[in-house]
Amino acid sequence: MSIVKVRAKIAKQGLPKDWSVASDAYGLWISARILVPFLAAFVAAPYLVAITPWFAIPVVLLMGIYGYKISFIMHDCSHNALFVREAVNLWVGRVCGWMVGANYDAFRQTHLLHHRYNGKGLDPQHGEVNGFGGASRGRLLHHLLTPLLGVRAPEYLLGYGGGFLEPDDTEKAIMDRVNDVSRRTRTMWLAGTAVTQLMLAAVVTSFGAVLWAVLLYPLAAVTVSLFLARMRTFAEHARPEGVETPDFTRSHQPNWIDSVLLYDAHFNYHLEHHLFPQLPSNRLKALYRRFGEQYHSDMTLGSSMFATVAQRVIDARS
Template identity: 25%
Template structure:
C-alpha cells in the first residue's frame, strides 16, 4: 500500500531540524540574562519535547523507520529526557489500540462513575501528567503487565538513563552549573506536561464508549503549522484505523476515509484548546453522561443505524 511506504530521508532531516531547534532554545536558556526570554525558551523546549514524543509514538508502531532496531533505539533515546520507559509506553499504547475506549483500555481513565477518585485522577493528570506518566510507565504498568522479556528491556532502559544522568549531573556539579543544568532538564518538562495532557485528553474525551476504533477517536483539525510540528498526531482517527500508516501520510488517509468518518458521524473538531477547555469544565466521564452528551451533539451514529438507512439493493 502506497500510504505505508517509508520516507527515511524526510524523517531523518526533520528529526535533525527539531534537534537543532532544541539546541538553539537550550543555548538561549543557558546564556540569556532575560527572565522572560529564558522562560519563553523553556516553553518552546516543552513544546518541542512533545514534538519528539510524537516521533516516538510512530516508533511504537515500527513505522518511524523501516529497520525495527532504529525504532527501538529512537524510542529509548527520545524518552530519556522524560525519564520514562519506552517499552512500557509501547506495550501500554498497543494495548490502548487493541481495547480503545473500553474498560480494558489502560488509557481510559477519564471514564468512571464521577466519584471523588475519578475527579482526583482526572484533574491530577491534567495538573501533573509528566509525574503521573513517570509513575505509570516506570512502576505501575510494568508491575501489572510485564513478562521477563519486557522486564529485562525495562531494567536495561532504566540503567541507561541512570548512567546518562549520573554523567550529566556529575559534570554539572564539577563545573559549578548544577542549578542551570537542572533548570534546563526539569523546567521544559513542566510545559511538556501541559501539552501532553491537552493532546491526550483531546484525542478520546467524550467519544463513543466501546464503539470501535473509528468513532472512539477524535480528529482535531488544528492548523498546518501545529500539525507539522506534532507530526500529524491530531489526525487521530486515521491513525487508530490504520496504525501502520506513517505520520506524513495521515492527512491523505483522512481524506480517503472521510466518507466513513462522515457516515458514522465520528467527532472531528477544529481546536485542541476548545476540546481541552470543554474537558476542564465538564470533568471526568460516566457512561450515562456521555450518552446524554452524544445525543445532544447528534453527531455519532452506530454502524447498524447507518447501514439500515442505506438503499436496499435487490438480489433479483
C-alpha cells in the same frame, strides 16, 4: 460506527500498497524538527538565564513543548513506521526515551495495549479520558489543569500509571508481559538515561557554571510536557456526552496553534491513525482526504484540539 467496522469497510475498497512503506527522509525530517529545538534550548539556557533568571520561563516552555513532542518520534517508532528498518526505529525510540527518561520498550508495549483495548478497561489511557460523563466543570478543570502543578510527577518517574480497572486474570497477564519487558530492558534503560541526562545536565549548566539550570528540564517535564499530553489525549478520546462507543476517537483539522503546542507528525489525524496504525504518519492526511467523508461526523472531526477541550468544559454542568 466502531473503528473495527470502519476499518473493514475501507479495507474492502483497498489502500494503495505504497502507503504502507515508511520514508527515511520523512523520519529524519520529523526527528530533526523536534530534536533540534529541544537540544537548542539546553545549549541556549545557561547563556539566557545568566542575562536574567526570567529567561528561565521561555526556556522551560521550550523544553516542555519539545520534550513532550519527542513522544511523537517514539510513537511512530513503536509502530515501526518512522524509518524503513526495524532496528533503526528501535534505537531511535530508545535514544529518544533516554532523553525524556522513558523506557521505550515498555512505552511501546503500553502503547500497543492502547490500540488493542482503546477506550476499554485494559486501555492504559482509560483513566485519562473515561469516567467523565456528567462530570462538573470544576472536576474537568481539575483533571486538565493539575498537571501544571507537577502532581503527575510520581507517575512520570515511576512509569505510566494508566487508569486500569480492578485487575482480572486477563489484565494481570497483560501487565505481567509489560512488566517483563520493563524488567528485561531496565538496566539498559537506566544506563542510557543516566549517561544522556548527565550530558544534557553538562550542557544546560554550561559544565557547572550555572548549576541551578539543571532544574529547568525536570521542571518542564513534570509540568508543561505532562499538561500538554493530557490536553491532547482528552481532545482525542474523551467521548461526547451521550456517546457510548468505547473506542471513540476524534481527529482534528490542521490548526497552527495546535501544531505548535499539541501535535506533530500528522497526529491531528488521530482517528485515521487508529483505523490503520501500521500506516506511516505521513500517509494519514491522504487517508483522511480519500475516505474521510465515509466515516467522519461532527463529533469525530474537530476544528482545534484546544477548542474541543474548551467546548467540553463549557458544556459541563456548573
